[in-house]
Amino acid sequence: MGVTKTQIFNTKQNELAIVFKVLSNPARIAILQYISQQESCICNDIVDEIGLAQPTISQHLKELKSIDLIKGEIEGKKVCYCIDLARWAEIQSLVNSFFNTTKNNCC
Secondary structure (H helix, E strand, O other): OOHHHHOOOOHHHHHHHHHHHHHOOHHHHHHHHHHHOOOOEEHHHHHHHHOOOHHHHHHHHHHHHHOOOEEEEEEOOEEEEEEOHHHHHHHHHHHHHHHHOOOOOOO
């Protein structure tokens, strides 16, 4: 969305759109599910588990980090990833507030 288009929407609408865009890829959902089930995670483990090339996994991780949904810690040549639980709660609250205010007005 261009800058001029995002300006006509409020902050919550823009934030939800960004979150949904990042989460719209099934590979990212699989990565999140895998990471959420681990004590810690190293990128090569994700490659082995998901079955995509390492550069593709890195790009997906970059997208997830762009909304602060995951955080990484560098350990030598490896990066351990985990879910940022505080940010996860914020996103969950944002999505819940959207759905909880939706009226049942279908035909």
